[in-house]
Amino acid sequence: MKRKIPLAATLYVVLLMVPIYWLFIMSFKTNAEIFGSLTFWPHKPTLENYRAVLSxxxxxxxxxxxxxxxxxxxxxxxxxxxxxxxxxxxxxxxxxxxxxxxxxxxxxxxxxxxxxxxxxxxxxxxxxxxxxxxxxxxxxxxxxxxxxxxxxxxxxxxxxxxxxxxxxxxxxxxxxxxxxxxxxxxxxxxxxxxxxxxxxxxxxxxxxxxxxxxxxxxxxxxxxxxxxxxxxxxxxxxxxxxxxxxxxxxxxxxxxxxxxxxxxxxx
Amino acid sequence: MDKRQNRYAYFYLLPAISVVLVSAIIPLMTVVNYSVQDSFAGGNFFWMGAYWFESVLGSREFYGALVRSLSFSALVLLIQVPLGIYIAVHFPAKGFLSALYLVLIAIPLLTPWLVVGYIWKVLVMPNAGLLGAAARALGIPYDMNNPVVVWLTLAAMDSWHWTSLVVLLCFAGLRAIPHAYYQAAQIDGASRWAVFWHVQLPRLRLALLIAILLRFMDSFMIYTEAYVVTRGGPGVSTTFLSHELVQTATVQFDLGEGGAISIIYFLIVLCVSWAFFSLIRPRDRAQSKGYS
Structure with a gap:
């Protein structure tokens, strides 16, 4: 077996992770940021959502x-x-x-x-x-x-x-x-x-x-x-x-x- | 390995049978009871014979839901089985990458079904969701009132959720193939395709049987994920059999008809399970274990 990057598997894993990533970053955003402009990572990360759920x-x-x-x-x-x-x-x-x-x-x-x-x-x-x-x-x-x-x-x-x-x-x-x-x-x-x-x-x-x-x-x-x-x-x-x-x-x-x-x- | 004939073996099963008696057998018998009676004011029951069955079998809502459920199962099987095999064949065989990928692909399988639905509901939102925003950027609004779009969304969601099951089972099946098989194929000068067709696929039989059985059954009983995303709509275009049943029994409070749908639903499950069971555990093998 030759050593090479398994392209298909990697693409599959990345596609599976996209929705999880999206959920994950939304949990660190404010609603204003989620419904404002589309951002690919939280620009002003906040723990407020977790605090609200856990308290x-x-x-x-x-x-x-x-x-x-x-x-x-x-x-x-x-x-x-x-x-x-x-x-x-x-x-x-x-x-x-x-x-x-x-x-x-x-x-x-x-x-x-x-x-x-x-x-x-x-x-x-x-x-x-x-x-x-x-x-x-x-x-x-x-x-x-x-x-x-x-x-x-x-x-x-x-x-x-x-x-x-x-x-x-x-x-x-x-x-x-x-x-x-x-x-x-x-x-x-x-x-x-x-x-x-x-x-x-x-x-x-x-x-x-x-x-x-x-x-x-x-x-x-x-x-x-x-x-x-x-x-x-x-x-x-x-x-x-x-x-x-x-x-x-x-x-x-x-x-x-x-x-x-x-x-x-x-x- | 020999199994001993032992008529006292039932004692080993007694605890398990008592538990499923409460959690499955008695509830199923209650459903049978509903399906042949009618109730007024909750307390008075009247014998109805096959009335509810005739009414369900003549109902367009029931056929609609049944056809939608079967079509959805067929659609997701057609996507997930070939895709799952393809990914399993191209999966890194060992090393850190293999272990990491195995952990990552299992995460959707372990996501609560409600959260699966929620993730996809948000994903298609026009302003907050990645798919919705991507569609908008391309100038095509993500139209959740279009049945075709909704069906594709549900099929994508289910494939995101469950394709990894097929991958995991096939990958395990492939790893069990002795290396000598590949060497023999190499000596014969077999092509990549020939190796797949004549060496790998036949050895995946059991893994695929289980994967197809589980995927058929779990897609045939889909409820929570689809309901969160579509609420059965637009119209009734994504009202599957489980939705129809819960709707009939809890919203219209039509226990007789609900009971009849349940029995028909259960009989389908029973027949398909039996077909697969007789392939997974053939009787011959069981008998060769020594029925003395």
Whole structure:
């Protein structure tokens, strides 16, 4: 292979970064500059937009709310997916293929289909506007994702290890906790990161199931931002802050991006 | 690798099944319930049989939304799959540049969907947005009342958002090809195109199947991003199936019709998923793992 600058890839990366760059510079501009003349960098950079978002509880509680239900969802999804993925990777049983497909089909289901029943069921259970409600709703796609990713990690561990541990007198529980879990730990971390992101980016359900106390930042942007629809600068700062988890995430799991996004099917 | 036959394996699945029972199975059954009944004042339900299904299947709004959704999915697949393969083939294979680019191209995938819509909404603003201003400088106003312009904007937005998924999966697939394959091709004097056609593409089969499945499904369920940019308009030209469903069920509060649309929507998802699943995980392979 010859060494040369990869032109196509570079052009692609630059094009992808243009909208992000535009958002980024707008967040440091004033509205007067944004709607005045077109400027390609902030001529009078200001931190006022960030100060406004981060000092107003009505705004920054949106990040906290989203973080809370996302973390609850990750804990729930990964916890129930670990044994399920183990079961799928190790055993054959009546309906295994059908069930494994069933989880995939749930991942593919449009959130809009489940919106109305969720609102009704969670109203009955008094769980509207609770973090747990959103966390449970988001598990319909995150549990399947976690099972599919983890199944790939479990299948990569040879079952002979378990068999020799059994010969050495380990029970099923200690095989799981002392032998399998340490080996699968990186896989669990990758799965948790992906569940975190897939729940972080969803808004339709998160918005519909919350009213005040558990509203995520995205919904606050449309509501407060909708009132101040000309306040592009403020909304841009709020948007940039929502990108931070993704940017931290991608640095940690850059080696596993294909694996996570392909539901564990491409390594 | 052998799998053992074990009828107690269900116990391992029990926690996961209980969670999706609440978060998916019961809600889906509730939808079925809506689709065969009518309600008055919320409390009284009447059996309607197939009435809502007949009404939806005879409705021009439903067909319009379905055709728009399928066309949008087809359009973005036609753009993103070839583009994604092309970028993956020309991606730097290793070194600092490769790592840096991988991190950068993943950022759109991790942007909240609302923010994706917001970024593009601002981008096409006539005075504040880069695209809007560029169009104005060229003397063509960026007309968001023109359905063609709006569709191109949404296709560009979706491609900005998701092409990297195809790139990431194909790039990973390409890296898994043993170097000996390329050496053999070189000895045979194969052209760049022949290498792509006979060595690279066949080895990308699984990556492409997954990428196409995910891209089809996620574009078929598009809601937030498109709604932020267009609110379904101009007219109903960008009202996709998810918009039509939410509109029917929450704004017109027509639960029966909403339920029927949901069931049809879900059946389409189920059929397409099954087709891809049987290609991704063929039954033969599963059986050769030893059903004793």
């Amino acid at each position: 107003d509880y009505a705004w920054y509680k949106g990040y906290l709310n989203a973080a809370i239900y996302v973390c609850m969802n990750v804990a729930l999804s990964v916890l129930v997916a670990i044994p399920a993925a183990y079961g799928f990777s190790r055993f054959r049983f009546f309906g295994d293929r059908f069930l494994f497909f069933g989880f995939l089909a749930l991942r593919m289901t449009a959130p809009a289909i489940l919106l109305i029943p969720f609102v009704q069921i969670f109203s009955e259970l008094n769980m509207i506007d609770t973090h747990l409600g959103v966390a449970i709703a988001h598990s319909f796609f995150n549990v399947p994702i976690a099972i599919w990713i983890l199944e790939g990690f479990f299948s990569a561990i040879p079952p002979e290890i378990e068999e020799s541990a059994k010969v050495d007198g380990y029970g099923q529980i200690s095989i799981f906790s002392k032998i399998l879990l340490p080996q699968i730990a990186p896989g669990i971390a990758v799965t948790a990161f992906f569940c975190f992101m897939f729940s972080w980016v969803e808004l339709l359900l998160a918005n519909a199931l919350t009213t005040v106390n558990a509203k995520p930042i995205g919904a606050i942007m449309t509501r407060l931002g909708g009132v101040l629809s000309a306040n592009v600068a403020l909304l841009s700062a709020a948007s940039v802050l929502t990108l931070i988890p993704g940017i931290i995430f991608v640095i940690f799991v850059r080696k596993h991006l294909a694996r996570g996004f392909s539901l564990g099917q491409v390594n």
